[in-house]
Amino acid sequence: MRNVSDIIEQYLKNILQQSPNGVVDLQRSELADRFQCVPSQINYVISTRFTLEKGYLVESKRGGGGYIRIQQVELPSKEAIHVHIFSTVGEQIDQATAxxxxxxxxxxxxxxxxxxxxxKAAMSRDVLKLKLPQRDEVRASLLRAMLIALLSK
Known part of the structure; x- marks a missing residue:
């Protein structure tokens, strides 16, 4: 059985797909009511599953009438992905970002x-049994090399 976080994530992804411009504005309290959970559960799902690394921009406005805006970011081409990889990976990268x-x-x-x-298996700290910062440096080199090989097909 799926947990509430998985259900909320799937719901948000579905409404993003249905949105003509790939942007949705949501109210945290309305989502919490819909899924019978606390608003912090909504915050958790959005902050862990809708990150820039995963292809989403999130804007949040708190207070009365506050909202959360989620926008899906598209990667347009393989050339743009190569640029994205080099700009994001850099000389070091942690496991979560990878x-x-x-x-x-x-x-x-x-x-x-x-x-x-x-x-993901190759990026695991359980596999890269090195001390920091060397582990993040090796991870960055491996990820960059493997992605370039995969995306050059």
């Missing part, structure tokens, strides 16, 4: 689910 990039590429159908799973 997984976010992998997620975004899989969601955009630039890599398969199988390729994404293999990449």
């Amino acid at each position: 997984e976010g990039i992998i997620y975004q590429l899989a969601e955009g159908c630039f890599i398969s689910t199988r390729e994404a799973n293999l990449l």
Whole structure:
């Protein structure tokens, strides 16, 4: 059985897909009422599953009548993805950011689910048993090399 966070994430992705311009404005309290949860649960889902690394821009306005705006960011071409990889990965990258990039590429159908799973396995701190910052440097080099190889097909 899926948990509430998974259900909220799927709901938000569905309404984003139905939006003609890929943008939705939401009220935190309305979503909390809809899913019978506390507003902090909505915040958690949005802050962990709708990040820039995963292909989303989130704008939040608090207070009376406040809203959350979620916008899906599209990666237009392989050349743009190469630029995105080099600008995002840099000389070091942590595991969460690496997984976010992998997620975004899989969601955009630039890599398969199988390729994404293999990449995530290789990015794991359980596999890269090095001390920081060396671990993040090795992760960045590996991710960059593997993505360029995959996206050059």
